[in-house]
Amino acid sequence: MRRRFTHFLSFGGPGVAIYSALVLLPIIVSFGYSLTNYNPFNPPTKFVGLRNYSLLFSDEEFLTSLRVTTILTVIVVIVPNALGLAIAVLLDRKGWVYNALRSVFFVPVVLSSVVVSIIWTRLLDSEGLLNQTLRAVGVSDPPGWLSDPDYALYSLGGILSWQMLGFCVVVYLAGLQGVPAELLEAAAIDGAGPFRRFWRVTWPMIAPALTVNTVILLITAFKVFDHVQIITRGGPGTGTTATIAYLVLEEAFVANRPGYASAEAIVMLLIIATASAVALKLLQRREVDL
């Protein structure tokens, strides 16, 4: 017994200790905060039960952030997934041109979101490259992609899609390369055209790639903060691009209301855990059905 304990201490001890102190304990503390009115500038801190949670559901700002995050997540789950598959099919050939293009699509994946955000801020500026180009081809009054409340959220979705596209391409390419050529040949001999072969053979065979991409995109989109902080700061107008992650950090560190912020954070955690678990279950069932 004692030997087993020293085995754990020497191999697992340090890792488990740091993980417990800086991840597990903070989750518990976060939940604890959410049951109080903790505010460093407005002591004393008192236990308020579930009041923060009940306030959340009539808080316009919070409900808006849920709506904003949902729209963003839907865009980011669908667009890079669909385009990524199309581009992977297009690039699924041998040759240096295709290899070089794969690298090009992957570059934004290794860029910091800070860099991506600044590049696109310049590009989508009302006097930026995109609008200069649009004016040159005769659009007299192109929109302010980031300054118009009707466009900003969709621009943000586009930027995130651009950054995540290469990831999806690479995962789909790996999936496509795992489809046995004999299977496709057999289908061709049986008289299936290219579209039918894709739909009946390839698409079911790359189900695991769809699962990976969807779950990763879902989690990435749901916790977007960097791009919002750098590009729009939640605006233009009030909260038109303020995601839930952005709101949580604003409340905790700028408005200095950690109690209320923690309630928002816990709700965020519950939503993301449920959504990704459900998505994983549904998509994996599809794989098993094969």
Added chain:
Amino acid sequence: MRRKLLALAIGAVFFVPLYMTLVNVFKRGDRIAPEPASLPIPPTLANLDAVLSRTDNLFWVSLTNSIMVTSLSIIVLTVLSAMLGHYLARTPGLWSKALTLLLLSGLMIPPQVILKPVVDVLRFLQLMETPQTRLVGLVLFNVGYYVPFGVFVFAGFVRSIPIELEESAALDGAGRMQVFWRIVFPLLRPATASVLIFLGVWIWNDFLNPLIILGPGTGTTITTGIYRSIGQYQQDFGSLFAFMFLATLPVLLFFLLLQKQFVKGLTGGATKG
């Protein structure tokens, strides 16, 4: 041929933002806003020079901090998660299963949810005192936050190597630590490579944790350094682009050199589902 042209056309459109950045690093500052897409003729090194010779040394300080935080974090992470992953993969029983589950549940916790209490824990440990202790705090949080990922990769890999090797070495009288570092760890090289690559890129590019733990004022990393310079370079886009270019260069070189491993590490997980 038509396929190749279509692929090249799509690739070109996709590349426009990167192209714009590259040309503007070498273009005179006053020409960037009016003609963002023109070629930098004649090219200038003035923007790069302006960033490298700032009087406050923002670039060099940020670079040093980023290198220290990233290398320390990934070394500690590799050592700790390789040992913990090996322990969990080789220890049967309920206790090790429960521990694995506890670690895996940390894989998808967004940092936003825990950052406030994390800062409070670091303050309690007296790591929020000076810029130097905050760097230590950031490394510690990186280690705690990414240990589940490392353990996940290493434990999976350990299960794929035969246990007989370790058993015969143990029979020869080698201690547990010796067996692990001499026999097992060298065999884990592919797992080590993907842990180092992934965590290296993630931690280098991380913006949120340095912003909150180090603060945007003193002790910036390369990402928070860029963020801080946005305000200062409001009109000087050339310097801003040059700063981003220099900050990205290490990761980009790393990626171009290790492209195969990058893609293999990524798709290994994907095809296994």
